Amino acid sequence: DTAVSQTPKYLVTQMGNDKSIKCEQNLGHDTMYWYKQDSKKFLKIMFSYNNKELIINETVPNRFSPKSPDKAHLNLHINSLELGDSAVYFCASSRQGSGNTIYFGEGSWLTVV
Amino acid sequence: EDQVTQSPEALRLQEGESSSLNCSYTVSGLRGLFWYRQDPGKGPEFLFTLYSAGEEKEKERLKATLTKKESFLHITAPKPEDSATYLCAVHTGNQFYFGTGTSLTVIP
Numbered sequence A: 001d002t003a004v005s006q007t008p009k010y011l012v013t014q015m016g017n018d019k020s021i022k023c024e025q026n027l028g029h030d031t032m033y034w035y036k037q038d039s040k041k042f043l044k045i046m047f048s049y050n051n052k053e054l055i056i057n058e059t060v061p062n063r064f065s066p067k068s069p070d071k072a073h074l075n076l077h078i079n080s081l082e083l084g085d086s087a088v089y090f091c092a093s094s095r096q097g098s099g100n101t102i103y104f105g106e107g108s109w110l111t112v113v
Numbered sequence B: 001e002d003q004v005t006q007s008p009e010a011l012r013l014q015e016g017e018s019s020s021l022n023c024s025y026t027v028s029g030l031r032g033l034f035w036y037r038q039d040p041g042k043g044p045e046f047l048f049t050l051y052s053a054g055e056e057k058e059k060e061r062l063k064a065t066l067t068k069k070e071s072f073l074h075i076t077a078p079k080p081e082d083s084a085t086y087l088c089a090v091h092t093g094n095q096f097y098f099g100t101g102t103s104l105t106v107i108p
Helices: none
Strands: A004-007 A010-013 A019-025 A031-037 A043-050 A053-057 A064-070 A073-078 A087-094 A108-112 B003-007 B010-014 B019-026 B032-038 B045-050 B056-059 B062-066 B070-075 B084-091 B096-098 B102-107
Touching: A004 A087, A010 A019, A019 A031, A019 A087, A019 A108, A031 A073, A043 A064, A043 A073, A043 B096, A053 A064, A073 A087, B003 B084, B003 B096, B010 B019, B019 B032, B019 B084, B032 B062, B032 B070, B045 B056, B045 B062, B070 B084
Parallel strands: A010 A108, B010 B102
Antiparallel strands: A004 A019, A019 A073, A031 A043, A031 A087, A043 A053, A064 A073, A087 A108, B003 B019, B019 B070, B032 B045, B032 B084, B056 B062, B062 B070, B084 B096, B084 B102
16 A cells, blocks of 8 residues: 555646645555655655644745545645646655654656646 | 755675665754655655664664764665665654665676
């Protein structure tokens, strides 16, 4: 069983479109994250949710909106896509509390054309 | 400002040639230092967690060590299947900060 799964894996879309990436974890974790990885492999946190509540919201355009229907799911919706949004987006999860390991999904490759 | 720096950016080794990757950090309140391996087209895969200076962890050909300012990932007698990007991350209690990784290529 995949611990952190996200769909779709690949997404090619035109500028101006709205798209969503879904994420689910079956590890029983309380905290979920969205990370963005740029072309230089740098991973930067975008959002963090704990028990469906937003706890970290880094400087991200408000076109990006996370939604957590329950603590096992954290979806990412992106409005009015721009060329610069092209990147790999990783969902991740961990147990609540500092120092706990974060487990990542396989990534969603978003290409905006 | 909290910062994580990895070196070298890229490393090419002959099979069997041991070496070390470095992760230097300046953070306030380290709660854990993590090493991940990332293969092309995959998500980061957890390798080790280190919590305090002097701590060491081993797994097959990999050994991670931690001091108050840096961590090393030692690779002993690497094989081609060890080729990947190795990411270091530090947890401060508020956030995870990732380094930019070291891309390791092991040549048969």
